Amino acid sequence: STQIHLVSRPEGWPTPENFQTVRVTLPELAPGQVRVANAFVSVDPYMRGRMNEGRSYVAPYALGATITGGAVGRVIESAADGVDVGAVVLHQHGWSDVVQDDAATFQVIPELPGVPLSLRLHILGMTGLTAYVGLTRIASLQPGETVFVSGAAGAVGSAVGQLARLLGASRVIGSAGSAAKVALLHEKYGFDAAFNYHDGEVRELLAQAAPDGIDVYFDNVGGDHLTAALDAFNDGGRAALCGAISTYNADGPVPGPDNMSNIVTRGLTLRGFTLGNHLDLAGEFQQRMAGWFSEGRIAYDETIVDGIDNTVEAFLAMMRGANVGKMLVRVG
Numbered sequence: 020s021t022q023i024h025l026v027s028r029p030e031g032w033p034t035p036e037n038f039q040t041v042r043v044t045l046p047e048l049a050p051g052q053v054r055v056a057n058a059f060v061s062v063d064p065y066m067r068g069r070m071n072e073g074r075s076y077v078a079p080y081a082l083g084a085t086i087t088g089g090a091v092g093r094v095i096e097s098a099a100d101g102v103d104v105g106a107v108v109l110h111q112h113g114w115s116d117v118v119q120d121d122a123a124t125f126q127v128i129p130e131l132p133g134v135p136l137s138l139r140l141h142i143l144g145m146t147g148l149t150a151y152v153g154l155t156r157i158a159s160l161q162p163g164e165t166v167f168v169s170g171a172a173g174a175v176g177s178a179v180g181q182l183a184r185l186l187g188a189s190r191v192i193g194s195a196g197s198a199a200k201v202a203l204l205h206e207k208y209g210f211d212a213a214f215n216y217h218d219g220e221v222r223e224l225l226a227q228a229a230p231d232g233i234d235v236y237f238d239n240v241g242g243d244h245l246t247a248a249l250d251a252f253n254d255g256g257r258a259a260l261c262g263a264i265s266t267y268n269a270d271g272p273v274p275g276p277d278n279m280s281n282i283v284t285r286g287l288t289l290r291g292f293t294l295g296n297h298l299d300l301a302g303e304f305q306q307r308m309a310g311w312f313s314e315g316r317i318a319y320d321e322t323i324v325d326g327i328d329n330t331v332e333a334f335l336a337m338m339r340g341a342n343v344g345k346m347l348v349r350v351g
């Protein structure tokens with residue numbers, strides 16, 4: 020098995036020296052265990068936080084151990100009753116090509132005809148659910164409202180734009196980091212307005228894109244994007260604070276919004292969330308999403324990097340914005 024370990028904690032941007040590729044010979048299966056060959060391994064922004072020491076909502080990664088996280092694969096050997104060779108499983112064992120552990124640490128999922136396994140790691144899985152939770156429970160999106168989402172061409176953001184529309188938003192605005200991504204938001208994802216945040220001050224770009232203000236902001240970026248949203252909010256606006264990727268690799272303090280008083284004067288609500296506390300919505304999401312998906316109303320993109328040895332590179336490329344939609348590593 021090839022495993023990617025964290026061997027030192029990055030300060031600022033991670034470098035290849037923070038990681039090590041380790042090849043191990045796996046022992047024979049113990050009773051109750053299964054061995055899984057991964058098909059796709061996920062690289063996600065939250066993993067950057069887990070590379071640090073200190074308090075967060077998930078424990079820091081241990082040094083000298085495999086980086087854990089979402090992956091989907093197939094059982095290739097089984098010593099567990101009820102889990103057959105060939106079964107498709109979702110799990111959190113992370114950055115390796117082959118993994119084995121107790122069967123209970125793997126979730127057997129049905130194989131849906133015509134649905135690529137990779138989608139279970141994004142639009143039909145974690146990132147799609149994050150978009151759904153943020154819009155419905157956290158931001159209480161109402162029909163007829165205007166929604167702004169940052170990181171709009173990424174995995175969560177592209178789901179937010181589409182779900183906002185399906186949930187009744189009348190105007191959907193997105194920001195992303197290149198002209199090509201902005202074109203995609205217009206042409207493939209049905210955004211009403213979109214801008215490249217490199218083209219000027221985000222405050223001004225958002226004001227142009229949202230002349231009548233915004234009601235809901237889905238924040239993936241933080242920093243200047245959150246500041247801009249606080250300026251653009253209509254009275255009673257709500258922000259779902261999902262992430263702040265513009266700050267994850269900072270090696271010093273990051274400036275906060277200078278317009279926090281708008282929260283008071285406009286009666287705004289800013290509410291942070293992490294998906295793990297809202298998994299009770301998973302069933303509802305899966306049901307509604309399966310319906311929209313089978314009706315052909317859901318588009319998606321994925322950016323695939325081949326080979327488990329290239330996982331670190333894929334992670335860093337995602338943090339730099341090289342991905343459209345979900346960044347994934349294809350194994351084997």
Ligand code: NDP
Pocket residue numbers: 063064065146149170171172173174175176194195196197200239240260261262263264265266292293294295337338339340341342343344345346
């Ligand atoms: P994405 O697919 O959106 O990939 C990350 C993207 O972030 C890049 O493609 C890049 O796109 C953008 N980005 C990087 N640096 C900056 C910057 N300085 N300013 C603006 N954009 C930047 O990742 P995900 O969809 O997986 O995650 C999106 C956000 O959602 C993250 O903040 C993540 O932490 C959060 N998240 C939170 C969860 C929760 O439970 N709260 C669960 C899942 C995700 P571009 O080219 O546009 O810059």
